[in-house]
Amino acid sequence: MSAAAPATAKPAVISVRNLMMRFGAQTVLAGVNLDVLEGETMVVMGGSGCGKSTFLRLMIGSFQPTEGEISLLGERVADQDETGLDALRKQFGILFQSGALLQSLTIAENVALPLREHFDLDPKIIDIQVKIKLEQVGLREAADKLPSQISGGMKKRAGLARALALDPKILFYDEPSAGLDPVTSAEIDQLIIKLSRELGVTSVVVTHEMDSAFAIADRMCMLDKGRVAKIGSRSDFDVLRKMSDAEVAKLSETEQMVRQFLRGDPEGPITRRRAGDNYEEDLLGMVRRGGGTLP
Numbered sequence: 001m002s003a004a005a006p007a008t009a010k011p012a013v014i015s016v017r018n019l020m021m022r023f024g025a026q027t028v029l030a031g032v033n034l035d036v037l038e039g040e041t042m043v044v045m046g047g048s049g050c051g052k053s054t055f056l057r058l059m060i061g062s063f064q065p066t067e068g069e070i071s072l073l074g075e076r077v078a079d080q081d082e083t084g085l086d087a088l089r090k091q092f093g094i095l096f097q098s099g100a101l102l103q104s105l106t107i108a109e110n111v112a113l114p115l116r117e118h119f120d121l122d123p124k125i126i127d128i129q130v131k132i133k134l135e136q137v138g139l140r141e142a143a144d145k146l147p148s149q150i151s152g153g154m155k156k157r158a159g160l161a162r163a164l165a166l167d168p169k170i171l172f173y174d175e176p177s178a179g180l181d182p183v184t185s186a187e188i189d190q191l192i193i194k195l196s197r198e199l200g201v202t203s204v205v206v207t208h209e210m211d212s213a214f215a216i217a218d219r220m221c222m223l224d225k226g227r228v229a230k231i232g233s234r235s236d237f238d239v240l241r242k243m244s245d246a247e248v249a250k251l252s253e254t255e256q257m258v259r260q261f262l263r264g265d266p267e268g269p270i271t272r273r274r275a276g277d278n279y280e281e282d283l284l285g286m287v288r289r290g291g292g293t294l295p
Contacts (some may be wrong), residue, residue, distance in 0.1 A: 010038040013073060013148070013170060013202045014059065018210040020067035021054055021226075028054045041196050046223035047261060048104045052206045055223065056174055059204065060094060061085050072261070073169060090118060092170035093163030097178050099155035101147040107158045108134065108143035113166040133161040137191060137211070151173040153184035157191065171195070173205040177212045189215040210262060214238065222258055232256045237262060 014036035021029040029051045036042045039167045046052050056255060057063045059070055059078050075088055101110050115121060122127075131236045134140040134233065137157040142150055150158070163171060177185040189212050196203055197217075207213055213220060217234045230237070240255065241262040248256060253269055260268030 002180050010040070012036060013038045014204065015071040016059070016068070017070075019055075019058065019065055019070065021051070021058060021063065022066045028226050029058075029223075032223070032226070032228055034221055034228065034231065036202060036204055039191065039196070039202055040218040041205060041216050042045075043205045043207060043217040043220045044223065045206075045208055045210075045220065046229075046259075047208065049183055050223040051226040052208075052223050054176070056204070058208050058271060060092070060172060090166050090258065091168055092172060093166065093168040094172045095156065095160050095163050095174065095176055095177040098275075099147070099152075099159035101155060101158055101162075103147050106144050107139060107150070107161075110147070110158060111162045112167055114162065117285075120167065129165070130161075133164050134158075136164060136195065137161045151184075153187060156180070156188055160191065160195075169202060171201050171203045173203065173207075175207055175209075176205060177207060177209045182211075185209070185212060186215070188212075192216050199222040210264065217260055222261065224254075224257065229254055242281055 008106075010068070012035040014034070016032055017220040019029050019032040020027070024124060032051075032055065044052050044055060054063065058065055059072070059077075064078060072088060073091055076086070077085075077088070080088060101107075102113070105113070108127075108130050111133050112126050115126050115129060130141055130143070134143055137160050139154060139157050139161060142158070147155055147158070160176075173192065176188050181189065192203065192205065193216055195201060202248075203216075205213075206215060214237070217237075219231065219233050220235075220237050221231045222229045237258075239258060240259050243251075243259065248259060251259070257269040257273075259265075260270050
């Protein structure tokens with residue numbers, strides 16, 4: 001599927017071309033193409049095992065792809081040595097699924113850590129920057145608390161403040177709503193929208209939470225079995241989600257699969273595909289591999 005942007009679109013900050021990722025005999029990503037435009041929020045979604053977490057790790061340079069290329073801010077990730085990767089990583093921030101805060105440090109110290117690691121700044125300047133970042137996520141009053149003393153939602157916001165510490169051009173979010181109650185999840189969604197609007201940062205959000213996806217996305221990309229099933233605007237996906245059953249019958253199998261995922265329907269191509277696995281053949285294969293015989 002083409003990842004081409006509209007002619008009037010802003011430039012691509014992230015460009016992914018023909019991305020392949022294999023682990024041994026297992027192909028996790030199979031020819032992914034995607035552009036993420038300057039200032040937009042791109043939601044990457046899909047079922048468990050579709051490759052979205054691996055895709056995120058490739059974009060941040062934690063893995064090297066088997067084939068294809070990824071460019072961030074005009075720089076090909078695979079071409080960078082450690083010095084180049086360090087320079088590139090200073091231009092993006094990551095909110096990890098768990099928040100990934102250091103438990104022995106206060107919230108303020110966690111946020112200050114990137115500044116202390118990368119710059120030789122006066123402690124007073126660092127303190128000012130930390131207060132600014134904590135204020136942006138509504139956590140300035142919790143600056144002196146330890147991670148164990150705050151809620152799950154506050155940990156996510158603290159992790160986001162740390163991701164903002166170096167004033168990044170790109171923010172990556174790994175399941176930002178995971179494990180949160182609906183109200184706290186909605187608060188995180190609104191914070192993502194606020195930061196995107198006020199800072200003009202480009203955001204990539206990996207999630208399977210549909211309420212969050214439709215609340216924050218400018219555009220969406222759905223992965224299925226390591227391939228791009230659909231890329232489009234939020235309204236494109238919303239039209240698909242709200243189609244009548246009569247209209248759905250005219251859709252391709254892939255579009256019906258995307259719709260089932262968006263709606264969380266118990267019946268459709270996804271469940272038919274799972275039910276279609278040949279159980280008997282699988283059992284026979286296990287017996288043969290084990291060297292046994294059937295009665």
